[in-house]
Amino acid sequence: MGRTVLVTGGTSGIGRAVAARFAADGADVVITGRHRDTVESAAEELGVRGLACDATRPEEVAALAGEPAGSLDVLVNAAGGLPAAPDAGAPPLEALARQWLSSVSANVLTAVLTTAAVRDRLAPGSAIVSLGSIGAERGGGSYGAAKAALAAWNASLAAELGPRDVTCNVISSGYVAGTNFFGDGMTEERHRRLVEETLLKRPGTPDDIARTIVFLASPGARHITGQTIHVNGGAFTTR
Ligand SMILES: NC(=O)c1ccc[n+]([C@@H]2O[C@H](COP(=O)([O-])OP(=O)(O)OC[C@H]3O[C@@H](n4cnc5c(N)ncnc54)[C@H](OP(=O)(O)O)[C@@H]3O)[C@@H](O)[C@H]2O)c1
Structure with missing residues (x-):
């Protein structure tokens, strides 16, 4: 049987590429987005299931508690x-x-609420991957500060879920x-x-990120957790 995968923000860009990769692998994939029309059209094109859900709204996120049905193998917080x-x-x-x-x-x-809604259903060996940004490392203003907070939250989440073999x-x-x-x-x-900021002299593609996420959810990545993985063509180097 295929794995179960939930991708928030799966109607376009990176989340959509992630959903396409897992669907091609035979997974039972559910995507979300805030707008019913784009969720339905993206889900149909990808051959997955879609649910309209604004991940900032607790009452809407609560409806994800049983999606996909059964235990959950992969959660991707792309919204x-x-x-x-x-x-x-x-x-x-005020502004x-x-x-x-x-x-x-x-x-x-978005990531905190969605993860809280599904965490009890995460199977041993499952993976959560959240979309951060290079903006967390340099000059990202309120957006970068929020992505830095996401990484800080991820570290504590990894400590909580590690004993359950969830990365x-x-x-x-x-x-x-x-x-x-x-x-x-x-x-x-x-x-x-x-583009000039990258060492590879090209922008990333949604599939560059999707392939990394597929790896992080694979058996080869079971000892990687609590980390920020930089996928940015070398625009930010860790040394
Ligand atoms: N593209 C880049 O250069 C870049 C760089 C660094 C980080 N990122 C991060 O990568 C992630 C994916 O973005 P993207 O580049 O693929 O952009 P995108 O094409 O705009 O995709 C964003 C997705 O998230 C959904 N979304 C936004 N707010 C949502 C909410 N509150 N609840 C549910 N769904 C929501 C959008 O659908 P609706 O609008 O219909 O809800 C869409 O499906 C984001 O977290 C972004 O910050 C992107």
Whole structure:
């Protein structure tokens, strides 16, 4: 029987590539996203099941408790992104507060709530992988701070779940093209600059990240936990 896999934010970009990889391997995959129409169309195209669920909303996340049915082998917390655009008319401190709450909510709370909803069903030998960012290491503002918090949470989660033989890791992704992450905020100049920062002189692809996640959920990665794995073409090096 195939493995059971839950991918939050599986309708586009990295989460979608992850779902496609596990589905091709015969897994029972469930993807989520906030919008019913995109969830349904992505699920149909991928041949997986889809559930509309805003991972920042506890009452919606509670509905994931039985998805997929039975025990869970892989949880991928891909839902996340840049903070909502500031409200033009809001007083500066209110706008700042909203930006920070939006970043933390989108990038930390999503993973914390989803993991809490399914953790009792994680089978021995299972894996949790959460999507972090190179922004946690340098100049990421509220978004980077939220991704740094995600990595700190991951370390404590790994300590809690390690005795159950559940691994927990964060992928620190650099610039990945072919996603909706930047919205209309990508320019040719920005693209050039981000590519130039890499040692491989190319952006990442969603599949670069998906393949790393497949590895982290494989038997060959059973002694890797509590880590931040840098998959960014060398744009950030650990030494
Ligand atoms: N692309 C990059 O260069 C890059 C770099 C570093 C890190 N990352 C991280 O990689 C992860 C995946 O992003 P991506 O690049 O693949 O961007 P993307 O194409 O925008 O995908 C984000 C996915 O998350 C979903 N989502 C967002 N907020 C959600 C919520 N509250 N609840 C449920 N689903 C939610 C989106 O669907 P809906 O909008 O329909 O809900 C979509 O399926 C994110 O955590 C992002 O921060 C990306």
